Amino acid sequence: MRFPTPPLSEYALNTAVVVLTLAVLQYTGWLSADPAGLNPAFLVVVAVTFPAFSYLIAVVGANVWPSAE
Numbered sequence: 725m726r727f728p729t730p731p732l733s734e735y736a737l738n739t740a741v742v743v744l745t746l747a748v749l750q751y752t753g754w755l756s757a758d759p760a761g762l763n764p765a766f767l768v769v770v771a772v773t774f775p776a777f778s779y780l781i782a783v784v785g786a787n788v789w790p791s792a793e
Contacts, residue, residue: 728782735775743771 750762 726783726786728779728786730782735778738778739771739774742774743767746770 747762747767750766753761
């Protein structure tokens with residue numbers, strides 16, 4: 725089994741972009757009926773789970789396509 729070793733800064737940057745995008749969408753009301761309302765619990769859950777799932781996808785990709793690195 726192969727494990728990818730991308731830099732941690734890449735995961736941090738991707739996570740920050742995703743969380744900030746979701747926060748803006750929540751604040752403007754695109755994701756909820758209440759504009760100007762943020763759900764901090766949702767943003768924290770996304771910030772914790774996004775890097776884990778993106779790493780799992782990278783592991784699957786590294787093992788399905790061995791030359792994907």
